[in-house]
Amino acid sequence: MSANDDRDPLFRYDDPVFADERLLEITHLPGPDRIVGRDEQMQRVADALNPAIFGSEPNHLFIFGKTGTGKSLISRSVTKRVISEAERDNVTVKYAFIDCGEQNTEASIIKTIAQLVNEPGDSGVSIPDRGLGTGDYYKRLWQAVDRCTDVTIVILDEIDMLEDDEVLRKLSRAGENRRISNSSIGIIGISNKIDFPDHLSERVKSSLSRDELVFSPYDANQLVEILEKRQDAFHDGVLSDDVIPLTAALAAQEHGDARKAIDILRNAGRIAKKQNATRVTANHVRDAKEKTEADRFNELIEGSPQQAKAILYSLTLLTENSTQKEFPTKIIYNQYKEVARQLDFDVLSERRVQEILQEQNFLNVIQSEREGRGRGRGAHAKHRLLENPSIVKKVLLRDSRLAVLEETE
Numbered sequence: 001m002s003a004n005d006d007r008d009p010l011f012r013y014d015d016p017v018f019a020d021e022r023l024l025e026i027t028h029l030p031g032p033d034r035i036v037g038r039d040e041q042m043q044r045v046a047d048a049l050n051p052a053i054f055g056s057e058p059n060h061l062f063i064f065g066k067t068g069t070g071k072s073l074i075s076r077s078v079t080k081r082v083i084s085e086a087e088r089d090n091v092t093v094k095y096a097f098i099d100c101g102e103q104n105t106e107a108s109i110i111k112t113i114a115q116l117v118n119e120p121g122d123s124g125v126s127i128p129d130r131g132l133g134t135g136d137y138y139k140r141l142w143q144a145v146d147r148c149t150d151v152t153i154v155i156l157d158e159i160d161m162l163e164d165d166e167v168l169r170k171l172s173r174a175g176e177n178r179r180i181s182n183s184s185i186g187i188i189g190i191s192n193k194i195d196f197p198d199h200l201s202e203r204v205k206s207s208l209s210r211d212e213l214v215f216s217p218y219d220a221n222q223l224v225e226i227l228e229k230r231q232d233a234f235h236d237g238v239l240s241d242d243v244i245p246l247t248a249a250l251a252a253q254e255h256g257d258a259r260k261a262i263d264i265l266r267n268a269g270r271i272a273k274k275q276n277a278t279r280v281t282a283n284h285v286r287d288a289k290e291k292t293e294a295d296r297f298n299e300l301i302e303g304s305p306q307q308a309k310a311i312l313y314s315l316t317l318l319t320e321n322s323t324q325k326e327f328p329t330k331i332i333y334n335q336y337k338e339v340a341r342q343l344d345f346d347v348l349s350e351r352r353v354q355e356i357l358q359e360q361n362f363l364n365v366i367q368s369e370r371e372g373r374g375r376g377r378g379a380h381a382k383h384r385l386l387e388n389p390s391i392v393k394k395v396l397l398r399d400s401r402l403a404v405l406e407e408t409e
């Protein structure tokens with residue numbers, strides 16, 4: 001595309017690198033022909049949802065798997081196909097996609113589902129943003145579901161972040177308890193914690209019958225294929241031949257993570273563009289890998305308190321200065337005391353440090369394992385950093401209170 005003469009020369013209208021960058025955005029839902037290596041999983045999701053196309057109650061389904069294995073993608077993709085298939089027989093299927101990381105209270109989840117399925121003209125109810133108690137939101141949800149849909153599919157992504165699983169019980173029992181009579185609800189719960197069902201309350205565990213499905217990581221060849229099917233995000237000839245294989249190999253290093261592969265490829269394009277390069281090369285990919293990991297890590301810890309960052313920094317120092325990777329709480333604590341002193345922080349108790357390490361474990365920033373059959377919760381745990389220490393350090397030093405550590409090195 002060439003710029004028009006009457007365009008404001010202050011802006012650029014042609015992108016020398018990307019033809020359509022949106023294809024690489026996380027919110028983009030690729031069509032079925034761009035989805036690689038998930039036929040079996042798609043079939044299992046379709047089997048669970050199949051009754052919905054006749055207006056009957058689907059089976060509930062839990063999906064597990066590590067990050068970037070296509071759980072959200074496959075759930076959304078199959079659900080959309082169910083909706084259009086049902087439409088052909090005048091069956092109204094609607095869906096609500098809830099990210100429980102952003103919305104984790106019962107009231108906000110119920111309100112969001114209600115707002116997504118409701119059509120005030122048909123239901124005669126409105127779903128205000130605020131002002132109703134949880135019970136009233138439920139009442140309106142049942143009305144909206146009953147009057148505006150034949151089947152509602154509720155996708156609860158990152159379901160392990162739910163504050164209280166009561167919402168699962170109410171949704172799964174709505175028909176049985178005659179909250180709704182003309183309609184039904186199917187739940188898809190998604191988590192990257194494989195032991196998630198163990199954490200459900202007994203009430204929910206026993207009342208929620210469901211199918212379960214595990215997504216395994218991709219291998220490097222599958223990642224290559226996934227990337228090849230998105231390469232029209234770039235103009236012809238922009239990608240050097242080694243870019244896709246290298247990106248796939250880097251993204252397969254820990255576990256075959258398609259999210260990481262796509263993020264690296266997009267960042268490589270952005271870095272090339274910033275440098276006014278017309279080709280994306282292996283060097284752009286390597287820089288992009290570092291940027292992608294730093295961004296991801298930043299996302300995980302940016303909300304953490306400064307004390308937690310100081311503790312992580314201590315673990316990073318230990319990791320850098322040793323051939324070992326795993327360190328007992330006690331050793332981390334000794335290093336932390338030193339760091340806290342340098343930072344002029346109050347020195348927390350060892351017990352508190354242990355608790356914070358456990359929280360970080362939950363955030364997938366570090367991995368903690370109990371040594372042997374240690375007594376006392378976690379007192380004998382060992383901790384290891386899950387990211388490259390140089391990246392962790394860089395991100396931690398972005399915090400202005402920690403930045404002083406850089407000078408003392």
Ligand SMILES: Nc1ncnc2c1ncn2[C@@H]1O[C@H](COP(=O)(O)OP(=O)(O)OP(=O)(O)O)[C@@H](O)[C@H]1O
Nearest residue numbers: 034035036067068069070071072073192226258259
């Ligand atoms: N089989 C696939 N074919 C094509 N693209 C894929 C495939 N699997 C994943 N992707 C792409 O990789 C990215 C990550 O996928 P998705 O968000 O579904 O992962 P996830 O398993 O939900 O990860 P997380 O646990 O981190 O939420 C998305 O951009 C998605 O489009």
Ligand SMILES: [Mg+2]
Nearest residue numbers: 071072073157
């Ligand atoms: Mg997901």
